[in-house]
Amino acid sequence: MKSLVTEEEISNVAKLMKIDLEDHTAHIKRVQKMLEYFDILDNANVESEEITVQETDLDKLRDDKHNPYDKNLLKFLKSYQGKYVKAPKLN
Amino acid sequence: MDLGISALNYVSSIKNGEFTVEEFTSKSLERISQVDEKLHAFLRVNDLAIKNAREIDTKIKSNQNVGKCYGMPISVKDNMCIEGSKTTCASKVLENFIAPYTSTVISKLNSEDAIIIGKTNMDEFAMGLSTEYSAYGPSRNPWNIDYVPGGSSGGSGVSVSANECIASLGSDTGGSIRNPASFCSVVGLKPTYGLVSRYGLVSYANSIEQIGPMTKTVEDSAFLLNIISGIDSNDNTTIDNKNQDYLRDIDIGVSGKKIGIVTEMTNSEGLSAEVANATNDAVKTFEKLGANCEHVSLQMVPYTVAAYYTITSTEAGSNLARYDNIRYGYEFDSSGFEFNSYISQARSKFGPEVIRRMILGGFVPSAGHAGKYFLKALKVKSKLIAEINHVFEKFDFLISPTVPIQPFKFGEKIQDPVAFMMIDFNTVTANLTGIPAISVPYKITNGLPIGIQIMANRLEEHSLLQTAYALEKTVDLPEVPV
Numbered sequence: 001m002k003s004l005v006t007e008e009e010i011s012n013v014a015k016l017m018k019i020d021l022e023d024h025t026a027h028i029k030r031v032q033k034m035l036e037y038f039d040i041l042d043n044a045n046v047e048s049e050e051i052t053v054q055e056t057d058l059d060k061l062r063d064d065k066h067n068p069y070d071k072n073l074l075k076f077l078k079s080y081q082g083k084y085v086k087a088p089k090l091n
Numbered sequence: 092m093d094l095g096i097s098a099l100n101y102v103s104s105i106k107n108g109e110f111t112v113e114e115f116t117s118k119s120l121e122r123i124s125q126v127d128e129k130l131h132a133f134l135r136v137n138d139l140a141i142k143n144a145r146e147i148d149t150k151i152k153s154n155q156n157v158g159k160c161y162g163m164p165i166s167v168k169d170n171m172c173i174e175g176s177k178t179t180c181a182s183k184v185l186e187n188f189i190a191p192y193t194s195t196v197i198s199k200l201n202s203e204d205a206i207i208i209g210k211t212n213m214d215e216f217a218m219g220l221s222t223e224y225s226a227y228g229p230s231r232n233p234w235n236i237d238y239v240p241g242g243s244s245g246g247s248g249v250s251v252s253a254n255e256c257i258a259s260l261g262s263d264t265g266g267s268i269r270n271p272a273s274f275c276s277v278v279g280l281k282p283t284y285g286l287v288s289r290y291g292l293v294s295y296a297n298s299i300e301q302i303g304p305m306t307k308t309v310e311d312s313a314f315l316l317n318i319i320s321g322i323d324s325n326d327n328t329t330i331d332n333k334n335q336d337y338l339r340d341i342d343i344g345v346s347g348k349k350i351g352i353v354t355e356m357t358n359s360e361g362l363s364a365e366v367a368n369a370t371n372d373a374v375k376t377f378e379k380l381g382a383n384c385e386h387v388s389l390q391m392v393p394y395t396v397a398a399y400y401t402i403t404s405t406e407a408g409s410n411l412a413r414y415d416n417i418r419y420g421y422e423f424d425s426s427g428f429e430f431n432s433y434i435s436q437a438r439s440k441f442g443p444e445v446i447r448r449m450i451l452g453g454f455v456p457s458a459g460h461a462g463k464y465f466l467k468a469l470k471v472k473s474k475l476i477a478e479i480n481h482v483f484e485k486f487d488f489l490i491s492p493t494v495p496i497q498p499f500k501f502g503e504k505i506q507d508p509v510a511f512m513m514i515d516f517n518t519v520t521a522n523l524t525g526i527p528a529i530s531v532p533y534k535i536t537n538g539l540p541i542g543i544q545i546m547a548n549r550l551e552e553h554s555l556l557q558t559a560y561a562l563e564k565t566v567d568l569p570e571v572p573v
Binding site for chain 2: 033054062077085090
C-alpha cells in the first residue's frame with residue numbers, strides 16, 4: 001500500500017525536531033519521495049521475523065566507577081557562568 | 092622522491108635512510124599546496140607537521156624506539172576528534188568546535204609515530220556519497236575533476252589517490268569508505284563492527300558505523316588495521332582481536348576458496364554495463380587463481396537501502412539532537428530568543444541533507460509510523476543477518492561491484508533522492524550485518540575507476556585481506572593523472 005504521508009505530517013515532525021523549514025516545499029517533497037520509496041519494505045515479507053538485538057554481557061562492560069577528568073571542560077562552552085551553562089529563557 | 096609509494100615502502104625507505112621524515116613531509120605539504128586548491132581534499136592541514144617530522148627524525152638519528160609508522164603522513168576524516176583542534180564534520184554548525192579529547196584511533200596512530208597531516212573533507216555529518224553535501228564545498232575526483240570522488244569520506248579518498256599523503260582514515264556507515272575508494276581507485280576497508288574503536292568519532296548511526304583505512308595497497312590496509320584495531324575500554328562495542336597480525340601470510344592466495352557472486356548486486360537495475368563487465372572479469376580472475384565462484388542469492392538485498400536509511404535516519408535524529416548550539420556550536424547570541432526558537436534558529440545552519448535526515452529520523456520511528464518503517468527495517472536487518480550467516484556456512488567470501496556505477500558528474504544525481512540512495516545498493520549489506528568488506532581498485536574504464544567489493548564473515552579480516560591482495564596482484568592500473 002502506498003504511503004499517504006502529508007506535507008502537514010512532515011511539517012509537524014520538523015517542528016518537533018526543532019527545525020525551522022524556511023523552504024518547506026523543497027525539503028518536504030524530497031522527504032515524501034524518500035518515504036514513498038521506503039514503502040518497498042512492505043514487500044519484504046518480514047512480518048513474522050523476530051528482531052535480533054546486539055547484546056553485551058554485563059561482565060564485558062567497563063567498571064562502573066568514576067574516572068576523574070582533569071581538564072577544564074567548562075572552558076570549551078560558549079557561554080557559562082560559574083559551573084552552569086547559560087541557555088536561552090524557557091517560556 | 093616518489094610520493095606515490097606505499098606505506099610499507101615508505102617505512103623501508105626511511106629505515107634505509109633514502110630520505111628523512113622531514114623531507115617526505117615537506118614534499119607532501121608541497122604537493123597539497125600544488126593540487127589541493129583544485130581537489131579540495133583537505134579542510135585543514137596540520138601546522139605542526141614539520142615540527143612533528145623533525146622530532147621523529149631526531150628519534151631515528153639517536154636510535155630511540157620509533158613507532159611502526161616512522162612519521163608517515165596520514166590524513167583523517169574531519170569527524171574524528173583531535174584534542175585542541177577543530178573537528179567540523181564539514182558542517183557550519185561545528186565551524187568552531189575544538190575537540191576536548193583525542194579519538195582512540197588517532198591516539199594509536201600517534202603512539203606509532205604517524206604524522207596526522209590534515210583533516211579531510213566529507214559530506215556534512217557523513218550524510219552523503221559524493222561530498223556534494225559538504226558545507227565547505229565538494230572535493231574533486233583526481234581522475235577527472237568534473238566528477239565526484241564519492242563519499243562521505245571523499246576527501247580521504249582524494250588525498251590518498253592524489254598522493255597528498257600515504258594513507259587516510261575514513262568512516263563507513265553505508266559505504267562511506269568503500270564508495271570513495273572505488274571512485275578514486277584506492278583500497279578501502281570497512282572492518283567488522285566492533286573491531287575498531289569509535290571513541291572520538293562523531294556519531295551518526297552508532298549501531299553500524301565503523302572507522303577503517305583507505306590506502307594505496309591492500310598490504311597498507313592490513314598494516315594500518317594492525318595499528319587501529321582491538322579492544323578499547325572507552326568503547327564497549329569493541330572486540331578483543333588478540334593482536335592479530337593481518338599482514339601475516341597475506342600472499343597465501345585463494346586456491347580452493349569458495350566465492351559467492353551476489354546475484355542481486357550483479358544483476359540490479361542500476362548496474363552499468365562497464366561495471367558489470369569489470370565484475371565478470373574479476374570473477375574470471377578469481378577462477379584463474381584457483382577459487383570456485385558461483386552465484387548466490389541474498390533475498391533481503393532489494394530491501395536493504397530502505398532499511399538502511401530508515402535505521403540510520405532514526406539514529407541520526409537522536410544523535411544530532413545534541414546540536415542545540417548551547418553547549419557547543421557557533422557564535423550566535425541567544426538574547427531575545429525563547430529556548431525552543433533559539434534552537435530552531437540555530438539549527439538553520441544545518442545543510443539540506445542533514446535537515447532531511449533529521450526529519451526522517453523523527454518520522455520513521457514515531458508513534459503510528461514505527462510499525463510501517465522502523466520496526467520493519469529492523470526485521471529486514473535481522474533476516475539479512477540470518478541469510479548472511481547461512482551463506483557463509485557454504486562460502487568463504489562474497490563478491491560484487493563496490494558501487495553499481497562509475498563516478499558521476501557534479502549535480503548529475505543529487506536532484507533525485509531515490510536514485511542517489513540506490514548508489515549505496517551494494518555497500519549497505521556489510522553495515523547492516525556488521526561483516527567486513529573491502530573495495531579493491533580493479534579497472535579504469537573511460538578514464539574513471541571501478542572497484543570490486545569482497546565481503547567476508549565477521550572477524551575474517553585476515554583471510555579477506557589475503558583474498559583482496561590476490562586480486563590486487565593481477566591488476567596493473569595507470570597512474571592518477573593529477
